[in-house]
Every structure is written in C-alpha cells, then in structure tokens.
Amino acid sequence: MSARRAISMLLGGLAVFGPASARASLDWNLPPPATPLALDTLHVHNTFMVITLTIFVLVFAIMIYSIVVHRKSRNHEPAAFTGPGTAAQIFWTLIPFLILVFIDFIVMGIPAYHSVEVMQDTRTDADMVVKVTGSQWKWQYEYPEEGIKLVSSLATPRAQLDGQAAKGEHYLREVDNPLVLPVGKKVRILLTSTDVIHTWWVPQFGTKRDAIPGFIRETWATIAQPGVYRGQCAELCGTGHAFMPVVVQAVMEPEYRQWVAQKKAEQSAQAASAQRTWSRDELMKHGQEIYAKVCAVCHQPNGQGIPGTFPALAGSKLVNGPLLDAAGRLVKDGHLDRVMNGKPGTAMQAFKATLSDSDIAAVVTFERNSFGNKMGDLVQPAQVKAVR
C-alpha cells in the first residue's frame, strides 16, 4: 500500500464522520443522481437515514443513561415494576408506539409511495426504447427503432486482474461498446436474459432491475447531463459475475444522431464483409480476438478449460469433429452447432444471438486450428449465415 493510499484511507476514515466536502477519495453515500428517479431516491434515502439515526441516538441515549446511572456499583436500588401501572404510564408507553406509526406510514410512507410511483412509471411520454439482454457475461443492447445491435463486454485486460499490469482508473468498469443514449430523452429500458438472471444496475440512474430469461422487465432513465455512467451486473450469474460492467455514455442529441448513423454504416459494412470469402489468416486473426474476448473466460486462454467445470478445447472430440454435412447443413452436436446454439442447462450459451456471422466463422476456424488442434479446415461467414 502506497503512502498516498494510506493517507487517503485515513482521511476517508475521518471524513465518514465529517462533511461531504472533506472527503478524500472515499465514496460513502449514494453517488450523485443523474436522473429524476435517482434524485427522488437520494432524497428519500437521506431523509430516512436522518430519521433512523435520530431514533437510534434517542433510544440508545436513554439506554446508555440507564446503564450509567442504574448500576449496582452506584448502590442503585432496583425497582420492581413489571409494566405500566397507572393510566398516565400506559399513555406514556403508547406515545413512542404512536410516533413510530406516524413515522412509518406518514413521514416515511408518503415519500416512499411517491418514489415507487416514479420508479414504476416506465411508459408515460417515453421518447425511445432500448432493449437490454444479459448473457453470461456481457450485455447486448438493441435499438429496435434504429435496427442497431451491439454487444458490450469487459474491456479490462486479464493482466490487470492477475496483477501483472497496473490497474487502470476504470478497472472492471470499462467496456468495448458502451450503451450510447441521448440526454434529456425518456428512455424506456426493456430487460431480458438469454441464460440466467442478471441485474442491470447503474447507481447514478437509481435504477436496478432483474433481467430474467423468458420474460421482459422494464425500467427507465432520463439522463440530465452528458457523461459516462458506470455500474455492473448485480445478481450472481456465475463465474464472470464481477466482470460484466454496465457503461452508459450519455451524449447530446445531435451527437447521438451522428453515432446512430455511424453504427448503421458499420453494420451494413459488416453485412457486406460476411458475403465475401475470407482468407485463412483473416479468419485466424479475427478468431483469436473473438476467442480472447468471449471464450477464454471459461475455456481459458490456452484452451485447456477448467477440469470438471469448463471442458478443454485442446484435443476435444467435439472441436476435432465434423461441422457441416455434405449438403452444408449443421451436424447436430457438432462444433458449429455447439457454438451457435449452445448447450442448454450449462454456461455454454447460443452465441448466434450475440456474435455476427464473421465472428462465429472466425472463432470456430481459430479453435479448430489452435491449442494443438490441427483440423486445417476453414469456415466462411456465408456458411454460417446459411445455417442460422
């Protein structure tokens, strides 16, 4: 631990009890709100914290007074009462109870009701829709009105996790493709999942909602200021749970339109590239990139997998087996079938939902010709497209 770190820790430890402005690097309360929902939640949270702290201090001040005064060492004579005796005493025991009823259902209950209404109002005056699909361990973002799809996965290099490289500023909270949203627009966010339950969470939006396979859930956000907002998956979803960040880049409307146009152009270029025939080197190079990003988490960078949990690809019967039959159809439970359609009930998901034709062709080619596997054959994007 560096000296700077030690000092900031010490300062932070003190600042917990001091004003917010004295804080060093320690974040100890909800982050600054970026949406109306987060603002409302922060208000409710701060109010409730003040109320509960007040109750805590009052109640335990009474208790501590008693501990200090009513002790045998001070020759305090014990009383013998076992309950409220007189009408006045009954009245005084009821008072705190009634105060609590008032706090629960009026002081806290009414703002809480309001914030629930705000949270649940996902549809009124929504300007646009984004569909978020969680899958182990990345997020897929879809803009149905624009026909744009992108996959967002962790961008932090493995070496930083293993301590072989210095950790960057946004360690574990950086992605290759952030979700880009315009500011000032009410975005209705639809959530689902392809495998297990994930939870989409951006603390500054005040929104956290489960993504459930087979169901659509929804939430919303109207982002006030441009900026980058970071969060991560909040529901334990397997070994990569800590490594599926949510990064939202909020931009002004014109910039957003520009981004949409650029994405559309990229996607049509990609569709065109899927039509042509790729060379072996191109496939291997692209395949290696995809493998490192998508497959290596489980099957490991050296293709050895983790015994008992994730099968090895090196020397695997499946990888060294057939792909397509003579008529160009998928061989059931063959290598390509497994990559495209996954294996139900395991972490091996249907990658045809998140990878493009070129990605799948490249990564399958790569796996068949790496880690000591020497199949020698190539898979072309067009062949993948034909069996989708």
Add this chain to the structure above:
Amino acid sequence: MTTADLALHGSPHAPPRGLMRWLTTTNHKDIGTMYLVFSLVMFFVGGAMILLVRAELFQPGMQMMQPELFNQLIGVHALVMIFMALMPAATGFANWMIPLMIGAPDMALPRLNNWSFWLLPPAAALLLMPFALALFGVGSGAIATGWTFYAPLSVQDGMGLDFAILAIHLLGISSVMGSINIVVTVFNLRAPGMTFMKLPLFVWGWLITAFMLIAVIPVLAGAVTMLLTDRHFGTHFFNAAGGGDPILFQHLFWFFGHPEVYIVLFPVWGLTPHILSAFARKPVYGYRAQVYAFWVIGILSVIVWGHHIMTSGMSTGALLYFMYSTMSISLPLSVLFFCWIATIWRGAMTFEAPMLFALGMIVLFGIGGLTGLVLADAAADAQYHHSYFVVAHFHYTLFAGGIMGIMAGVYFWLPKMTGHMIDEILAKWHFWLTAIAFNLTFLPQFFVGLAGMPRRVPDYALQFAEFNMLSSIGAFVLGAAQLLFLIVVVKCIRGGPPAPAKVWEGAEGLEWTVPSPPPHHTFQTRPVIGE
C-alpha cells in the same frame, strides 16, 4: 463426570460410557450438549471460509482464488452459519433449558430427539464433501450459487448443488422433528401450575420458532425438490421455455427465507429478557406485551417475503403491499426494544459477560432493525438491493442479533451446564474485541454498498478499495477474537470455581433451583408452580 452421574452407575438409568453414550443417548442434556458442540465446530468452519473470502477481497485484483471457488465459499459460508451454527445452537439451548424451565423430566419424544441431532453430521458432510471430491477431480466443487439457490443459475451448477439439496433435506427433517418435539414438550410436560402465560419468555420464543419451522421448512423442501427435478428429470418449473418461471423459485425460497430470519432470532429474543432481568435484578418488563409481539412478528413474517425480490419486477401494487407490510414489522419489534430497555430501567445493573453481550446485541441489532426499515422502501431498495448495504444489514441482524445473542446465552447458562464459573476477564475481552471488530468489519460495508459495490463479487472497482481493506482487517480481528470464546468455553468445561445452583444473583426461574450441573435426570419429583 458429576457426582450425580456416579450415583447412577449400576442403576438401570445409568448412561452407557464412551462413544455409545453419545450415539444412543436420549437424555435432553446430552443431546443439547451435542447440538452446542456441533454448532461451535461449524461456527469455526463457516468462519474460516469467510476469512478466505475476506483475504481475497483485501485488495482489488484476483490474488488467492478463482471466481469458481469464491462463489462456492460465500454460499457454503451462509448455509453453514445459518443451518449448522445458529440453528443448532438455538436447538441446543432448547434441549438443555426448556425441560429445566418448565419443570419437565426430559423432552417429550427422546428418541426423535436423538435422531434430530444425528441427522446433522451427515448433512454437514454432504454439504462440505464436494470440496474434497473436487480435490480428487470429481465434480467442480460445492454449491456455487450463493445460499439462495436461484434458478436458472442453480440448474446450470455442478453436482455440488445436488449435494446441497440433499443436505437441506436432512437439515429440514431434523428441524421439523426438533420443532415437533418442542411443541409436544411445551404443550404436555409443563409442571403443574405452569400456565402458558407463566412460560419463561425463552420458551415462548422457541415455541413460536417451532411453529414457524413446521410451517415454512416444507415449502423450502418443496422448492429445492422442484429444482432437483428440473436439473435431472426434465421438469420445467423454473424454465420459461417450458412454461415455468424463474421468479417462482424466488417466491418459494423467500416464503421460507424471511421467516427463517425470525426462526433464528426468536430464541435469542426469548433469552435476552432473562439475562437483562438477572443482571438488572429486576423482573422482566411487559411480559404479556413481549409474548403478543412474538406472535405478531411470527404472523407478519410469513406475509412479507416479497421485499427480498423487489428488483425482480413486481407490479406496483405488490411493491406497495410488501413495502408497507414490511414497515409494519417495526411496530411489534419496537415493543420488544421498549420492553428490553424498560427491564433494565431503574434496575441495579452489573456487567458480567452475558449482560455485556445482551446489551451489545440490543444496540447493534438496533442498527440492523433500523436499516431494515429503510430497506423496506421499494424505490430506495433498488439502490440497496444486491449491494453490500444488504450484506452489512443482515450481518447486523444475524451476527449481532443472532450470534452475539447466542454468546450471551452461552455465558449465561454455561455455569449452570458445567457447574463451573466462566473466566470473566477473558470473556469480557472477548466481548469488547468482538463488538469493535464486528463494527470495523461491517460498518464500512454499508458505505461501499451505498457507493455501488454489488455483493458476491470476487473483485471490484478501485473506488471500493479502502473500505474493503478496513472490512477485511476487521474480519480477521473478529475471527481471531472468537478463539477467545473457544478458550473460555473449554476452560469452563474443564474446571473453574464451582457454580452455585443460582449462578447469578438476580436470576429467577426453575432452572436456577436445581444444582449446577443439574443431575442426569432432573425433577425426580415434579415441581409445582405457585402464584
């Protein structure tokens, strides 16, 4: 070996010696002792697991273990602590103290009692065995879904999950049988004159725990069995593709899971007033109010489970219902706090170790209760849920409210059980180290949780580093402090100043009228309770 035991040798009531005594015993004190020892062992097993986890979380980056093992350790830690440390400790107290407190010669169903206990070691073996099997290359280790078993992650998981399901079944059978035994004992074996409204509060707390266990354990058993058939027999209870619903599992689990919190806490809330009254030398305040509060909390506890799954996308109506019903639990709970404080008010207090733990429990559990009130708010809950805020909250309830309460009970009753006084100085050190280290561990977790750190992650963003380091340091001190507990308990069993029948000056009740330790068979003649 006590004099009472020696006197029994040669008589038909003499217990067999050696291992057979413990395997075949139907004596409530022997079985109670076995429960307590089992609980103590598992407390250290579960604690060791979480220290490995805290070591990994000491700083950002993956240092000690891969996420596979991390995910196993957090889930098994929880299952061990809840089902094998807290619950057996409470059952051990019930076995030891309920017959003494109500003037019964033994538990009503002694053979069932023996069986209830002996199901626990196989359950522990089942839960922990996958760790060992994985070392030999069999399977992928223990359950890796956290203790909540959420489908469909649990449908994916390796065979450790099947082991955990079978362990849960054994634990469930054990709990239900133990509960039936307690209900039957309290209903049938009370001494003449011991009416229900004269039952000691500890017995009341346990009676309601027993009813709750009988009500909700079968729901958990059903849920995990449905999971088992989803995994192996092609059913689709929790698979949307086959017409099922993953959220159904969460509803079933928390229908059990929320009452489980009170199942663990009622025995502690029951024993707390005994300790407060004894060391304040003043009768329990608001006996009736506390009994009614127990009932109200017991009933409320089975209708508020939805607050555990408020981010799953419930309807607005359901959110509001679960929010207000959860908030209303604070009302009967406030009655308990009021009665506890009124019990020590204007007493003549001394502060032996049991009293310190009881008072510490009240203050720290107060934080757990108040944060629970805040968590009830469905919109703010969206920020707290799945975050370290929740982890801190439930450790303030289950460690401070549960385990520290159990420790208060151990120090309170151990002299009665062993006939020796405890080492007060060491026990006081144990209390202060525990209380300080506990706060150092869990207070920072409230802050990282609010700042946005999710739970169950083996690695985290740099902004959370400082608080996690503090928390890990706290955890190691907390773990080390528990070795003092072990030393005090072992010292007390092996010897110490003799304890009189009435161990504590202000203690009241039947259990303090029999010698310390009580003879192998108590109450040769039935005590009669007067006005």
